[in-house]
Amino acid sequence: MKSSARSRVLDAATRLFYADGVHTVGVDRIIAEAGVAKATFYHHFRTKDDLVAAYLTDQCTRQQQAAAALAGGPPRATVLAVYDHIAEAGAGPGFRGCPFINAAAEYPDPAHPVRRAVGEYRRWFRGLMRDLLAADGHPDPARTADILLVLRDGLVVGNDLDDAGELRKLTREAVERVLTPRGAAA
Amino acid sequence: MKSSARSRVLDAATRLFYADGVHTVGVDRIIAEAGVAKATFYHHFRTKDDLVAAYLTDQCTRQQQAAAALAGGPPRATVLAVYDHIAEAGAGPGFRGCPFINAAAEYPDPAHPVRRAVGEYRRWFRGLMRDLLAADGHPDPARTADILLVLRDGLVVGNDLDDAGELRKLTREAVERVLTPRGAAA
DNA sequence: CTCAGATTAGACAGATCTGTCTGGTACGGT
DNA sequence: ACCGTACCAGACAGATCTGTCTAATCTGAG
Structure with a gap:
């Protein structure tokens, strides 16, 4: 040890x-x-804030590991699996929203290490989605990845503040709407 | 006075x-x-927490007034105006995300008056969207209103944590994707 | 074995927090 | 003129917070 x-x-x-x-x-x-x-x-x-930052970077690597465990299949399936995972975790007991969003609410200064850790997580997630969409041949990976991050944030917030069971039922539909560019045929 | x-x-x-x-x-x-x-x-x-609750209920009525000022046109235009307003406010100086989401992050107990005030706001917003969609003849107003709330949460969070200027450019696209049920023609 | 580093319990300093209290001033309705 | 209410300044209590320090013990590598 x-x-x-x-x-x-x-x-x-x-x-x-x-x-x-x-x-x-x-x-x-x-x-x-x-x-x-x-x-x-x-x-x-060194300080309590150091621990807070360590807490967030640790959460980030855990999420990365969880995402890696979901990958393996075709890229589009991986995207869907990530959001299924979000819906499931959000309905689980003790769910309290997103540790990064929650922490950021308590640290206004964007230059603070805590906020930097939050930014690091968000860059990773956005990049992951962008790469998966690009690999899937999506016509607009960058833009759609940005919207997928927006969707993720909304889902974790809603799973904390609203009825997560209800949200779970329409998560898939929401993802599919977001994945479909306007004016494009299915 | x-x-x-x-x-x-x-x-x-x-x-x-x-x-x-x-x-x-x-x-x-x-x-x-x-x-x-x-x-x-x-x-x-009576206590500081009473003030916090008062702060949130006050914010709620202000948002309701702001929404009322945006209404007047056709229902679909009102929906779009609400999200335009979100994008604009999110890019403004001093934007720090959603007061309700931020406060909820600091009050874990769902039964706490602060959380109740948060829930009140969310019920109002969801109902407003549902009514507007129904008036617009949308085929699935309730479900879509739920997703619109998710989108709202994601946007305000993203406007705080990411580049609000970038988000602003794709807010309209995100709204339109969310408004379009899967498998439906535009 | 030896010695450096990790760990323990807990006192301590100094700041800050919420909420109460004292005591006095200003004002408005009756 | 009177009285209740709002308001003021600030001390105070009691709790809690972060971070430091003492002094002793345990443990593992050389």
């Missing part, structure tokens, strides 16, 4: 930050949940 | 909450900005 204390802290922080928000969760609560001394916490993370 | 102190507090709170988030803005800062004594603050608002 290279550094189990650090990962215990990151695990606890992930759980608490996602469930309750960043500013409402104090360092004391994190170290209590992680079973770690305060000095150990500040040994691994 | 019925109660100028109260509105000064609400104005200051609106500005600060929206720009910096709810939990980061303290009561002391609000009353300083509003030029109001602390006792006056607690005379008008």
